[in-house]
Amino acid sequence: MNHSSTTHDIAVVGAGAAGTLTALRLLHHAAAGRPAPARIWLIDPEPAGAGLAFGTDAPHHLLNVPAGRMSAHRDDPGHFVRWLGSYGGEHDFVPRRLFGQYLAESLQTASDHRDTPDLVRVPDRVVAITHQPRTAARPLSLRLRDGQSLEVDAAVLALGNFAPGLAWAPPALRDSAVFLADPWVPGALTKVPADRDVLLVGTGLTMVDMALSLQHPGRIVHAVSRHGLIPQPHATTPLIAPKAPATPQLDARSGLAALRRAVLRQIAHCRRVHGDWRVGVDSLRPLTSALWQQLPPTDQAQLLAQDLRLWETHRHRIPPVSAQALHAAIDAGLVSIGQGTVTDAETTADMPGDVIEVQLDDGRRLRVGAVLNCTGSETHLTRTDDPLVTNLLTTGLGSPAPTGGGFDTTAHGRLRPTENRAPAPLWTLGSLRRGNLLETTAIPEIRCQADDLALLLLDRSTVETRSEPAPAH
Numbered sequence: 001m002n003h004s005s006t007t008h009d010i011a012v013v014g015a016g017a018a019g020t021l022t023a024l025r026l027l028h029h030a031a032a033g034r035p036a037p038a039r040i041w042l043i044d045p046e047p048a049g050a051g052l053a054f055g056t057d058a059p060h061h062l063l064n065v066p067a068g069r070m071s072a073h074r075d076d077p078g079h080f081v082r083w084l085g086s087y088g089g090e091h092d093f094v095p096r097r098l099f100g101q102y103l104a105e106s107l108q109t110a111s112d113h114r115d116t117p118d119l120v121r122v123p124d125r126v127v128a129i130t131h132q133p134r135t136a137a138r139p140l141s142l143r144l145r146d147g148q149s150l151e152v153d154a155a156v157l158a159l160g161n162f163a164p165g166l167a168w169a170p171p172a173l174r175d176s177a178v179f180l181a182d183p184w185v186p187g188a189l190t191k192v193p194a195d196r197d198v199l200l201v202g203t204g205l206t207m208v209d210m211a212l213s214l215q216h217p218g219r220i221v222h223a224v225s226r227h228g229l230i231p232q233p234h235a236t237t238p239l240i241a242p243k244a245p246a247t248p249q250l251d252a253r254s255g256l257a258a259l260r261r262a263v264l265r266q267i268a269h270c271r272r273v274h275g276d277w278r279v280g281v282d283s284l285r286p287l288t289s290a291l292w293q294q295l296p297p298t299d300q301a302q303l304l305a306q307d308l309r310l311w312e313t314h315r316h317r318i319p320p321v322s323a324q325a326l327h328a329a330i331d332a333g334l335v336s337i338g339q340g341t342v343t344d345a346e347t348t349a350d351m352p353g354d355v356i357e358v359q360l361d362d363g364r365r366l367r368v369g370a371v372l373n374c375t376g377s378e379t380h381l382t383r384t385d386d387p388l389v390t391n392l393l394t395t396g397l398g399s400p401a402p403t404g405g406g407f408d409t410t411a412h413g414r415l416r417p418t419e420n421r422a423p424a425p426l427w428t429l430g431s432l433r434r435g436n437l438l439e440t441t442a443i444p445e446i447r448c449q450a451d452d453l454a455l456l457l458l459d460r461s462t463v464e465t466r467s468e469p470a471p472a473h
């Protein structure tokens with residue numbers, strides 16, 4: 001692909017919510033007169049705005065965050081609700097596909113603006129990146145799956161959620177035709193036989209969506225996980241607090257045990273004052289990343305092993321209507337959720353070909369027509385077989401975060417290379433910063449990161465230098 005060498009070119013790799021928000025804010029700031037002109041390459045074979053969460057067509061797959069908190073623009077919190085019009089108000093949990101449409105439309109509108117740079121869609125995947133700091137007009141060369149290369153000045157890796165890990169699944173299950181390794185692959189649910197029980201492994205947000213899609217009379221949907229915890233519901237009536245709770249003064253430098261006590265105290269205090277534990281959990285959100293970073297590595301590892309799941313089920317909540325539907329299905333005997341791990345699986349001669357028997361650690365044996373991997377996106381980079389991630393780790397342009405969640409990044413999200421490599425103009429956001437930030441996977445955080453990155457990248461001097469400005473916070 002040939003293009004002028006005078007333009008400042010930025011590639012956004014991945015057009016899920018995070019990549020679309022980054023491109024949108026780049027266009028937004030450029031239209032508002034930010035100095036550096038930019039051509040923006042948005043690279044993804046999938047349509048803009050969809051991604052894992054917002055590409056689903058199912059009307060009962062609802063936003064897990066009220067519409068009023070899902071604006072694409074941190075400086076215009078009502079933007080999404082205005083776009084929704086009669087579809088819903090700020091406290092509503094509308095179908096997630098509407099948010100995907102909103103992002104796609106917002107991007108189109110922004111790119112139609114006459115003062116914005118070109119937005120070029122590339123329907124392909126990036127499989128490798130070369131950094132050529134001194135030899136080429138543009139320091140980054142992105143190799144696409146179709147064999148072509150694209151030269152740019154800087155790139156944002158908005159790669160989002162990888163396919164779920166498989167390490168937990170016994171080989172007999174992994175190799176079976178009834179195993180759905182990633183239930184979000186388009187059309188995956190059409191492979192589930194209509195008249196058989198199913199097993200969902202994992203009991204988080206994906207399980208809730210899948211259980212609601214698959215439950216029907218005549219079938220039992222079993223769901224198990226190591227802990228058996230399911231996401232808590234949002235409050236049925238939005239709490240209108242007379243005064244938002246002050247952000248608590250917490251410090252994690254005294255270690256995890258003291259932090260646990262302080263967090264429980266804060267939640268108890270908010271429940272007393274505001275009548276709802278959710279206010280306490282939400283009041284910690286602005287602090288979570290800073291607290292996480294204050295913990296010593298051993299405490300971080302302990303938190304991941306012992307506290308994360310409990311925290312996430314209270315922090316990443318589901319709409320009350322989804323919780324009610326799930327509990328109605330449980331009460332009707334159509335869904336059963338509990339603790340358990342899969343220890344083995346086998347097919348025997350007396351079974352129909354589309355059935356597998358799964359052994360659980362509590363001794364149960366379940367005969368099911370499908371097993372869905374709902375364990376969530378693999379977060380350890382070294383365990384994914386994603387070609388681009390493998391390339392970045394092999395060349396040393398990126399390195400895994402110390403706790404294993406995504407890439408190790410600077411305060412602004414720039415990839416930290418291995419020791420012997422110069423930093424490349426490569427940034428990332430969202431779930432790929434989990435090891436550094438912990439609180440980084442939902443839109444309210446991602447939109448702020450996307451906006452910060454857009455401003456940073458439109459300043460050409462940032463892209464060209466090896467250092468970064470000091471963080472604003």
Ligand SMILES: Cc1cc2nc3c(=O)[nH]c(=O)nc-3n(C[C@H](O)[C@H](O)[C@H](O)COP(=O)(O)OP(=O)(O)OC[C@H]3O[C@@H](n4cnc5c(N)ncnc54)[C@H](O)[C@@H]3O)c2cc1C
Pocket residue numbers: 013014015016017018019043044045046050051052053054062063064065096124125126127158159160161162205206209388430431441442443444446
């Ligand atoms: C079931 C579920 C429901 C959720 N609901 C909500 C919600 O209601 N609200 C909320 O705020 N958050 C929600 N989340 C969190 C959600 O994960 C994020 O908000 C959102 O998916 C983040 O988008 P993303 O762009 O980072 O990742 P993704 O949605 O995973 O998108 C990544 C994109 O990058 C592309 N890509 C990857 N690698 C390459 C490559 N090498 N080259 C080119 N393209 C590439 C992929 O094709 C994909 O389109 C939910 C999560 C789950 C699992």
